[in-house]
Amino acid sequence: MAFNVDDDATELLETYDFLMKFIIIGEAGTGKSCLLHQFTHNSFKDHSQHTIGVEFSSRTLKLGEKKIKLQLWDTAGQERFRSVTRSYYRGAAGAILVYDITSRESFANLSRWLTDARALGSASLVVILVGNKSDREEEREVEWSEASKWAADNDVHFLEASSLSGDNVEAPFLLAARSVLLAIEAGALDPEKAGSGVSYGDRALRRVNSSSRLSFGSLSGGRQKNTVKLKMKKWMPGSRCC
Ligand SMILES: Nc1nc2c(ncn2[C@@H]2O[C@H](COP(=O)(O)OP(=O)(O)OP(=O)(O)O)[C@@H](O)[C@H]2O)c(=O)[nH]1
Numbered sequence: 001m002a003f004n005v006d007d008d009a010t011e012l013l014e015t016y017d018f019l020m021k022f023i024i025i026g027e028a029g030t031g032k033s034c035l036l037h038q039f040t041h042n043s044f045k046d047h048s049q050h051t052i053g054v055e056f057s058s059r060t061l062k063l064g065e066k067k068i069k070l071q072l073w074d075t076a077g078q079e080r081f082r083s084v085t086r087s088y089y090r091g092a093a094g095a096i097l098v099y100d101i102t103s104r105e106s107f108a109n110l111s112r113w114l115t116d117a118r119a120l121g122s123a124s125l126v127v128i129l130v131g132n133k134s135d136r137e138e139e140r141e142v143e144w145s146e147a148s149k150w151a152a153d154n155d156v157h158f159l160e161a162s163s164l165s166g167d168n169v170e171a172p173f174l175l176a177a178r179s180v181l182l183a184i185e186a187g188a189l190d191p192e193k194a195g196s197g198v199s200y201g202d203r204a205l206r207r208v209n210s211s212s213r214l215s216f217g218s219l220s221g222g223r224q225k226n227t228v229k230l231k232m233k234k235w236m237p238g239s240r241c242c
């Protein structure tokens with residue numbers, strides 16, 4: 001099992017408001033690893049090989065005033081890894097469910113992935129359906145309207161993206177993070193609860209429901225890969241993971 005943690009030791013000193021656990025799931029070859037690589041490195045992953053088990057990466061982004069650290073678990077789509085990868089679904093706050101617009105088979109199997117994610121993820125799991133490889137329009141096998149209907153029927157968000165061109169790659173992650181934040185603000189998700197898939201990054205900011213209301217006025221899609229801020233005084237040891 002590979003763990004590609006590209007943050008260095010200074011990450012321990014990083015401050016953020018929330019830490020969220022996301023999983024990337026879907027059939028093999030749909031472009032999950034490329035999508036994630038484009039999101040974390042702003043480049044296309046050449047010669048991508050099948051993921052063996054699970055790979056980990058992270059990125060910190062800003063949503064309004066809030067700094068969110070995403071813990072991203074890229075899972076293998078191959079059947080033989082299914083039991084291993086499912087163990088990583090536990091307590092996920094968000095799931096990026098990927099199919100390939102040029103593969104009807106990858107679309108036909110979506111229900112299976114969604115069922116597993118909902119069974120094992122956080123009770124308020126946010127799911128974003130991504131139709132990847134939108135750059136291959138001429139080979140399209142799944143129409144946007146069909147996927148959009150499936151998404152509506154299954155109560156998930158939907159968009160198409162291209163890991164190759166980078167088109168719409170940030171959107172699913174921003175959308176998922178924003179939905180989770182909104183759930184926290186609405187009181188539907190409690191980061192203090194085990195298995196919520198979210199934890200506070202700094203105890204000083206635990207005032208979500210009192211004076212400091214969350215604000216999503218300006219969604220920032222700006223690239224802040226692995227943002228690191230060295231604020232010794234603010235760092236609290238032992239901040240929980242999801
Ligand atoms: N044209 C095009 N090809 C893509 C895109 N994303 C990924 N690919 C190609 O699709 C293939 C599979 O990509 P991966 O990211 O490795 O697929 P995966 O879903 O991670 O596969 P597993 O790890 O086996 O589950 C590779 O040959 C990529 O180059 C895309 O947006 N457009």
Ligand SMILES: [Mg+2]
Binds near residue numbers: 033034049050074
């Ligand atoms: Mg992969």
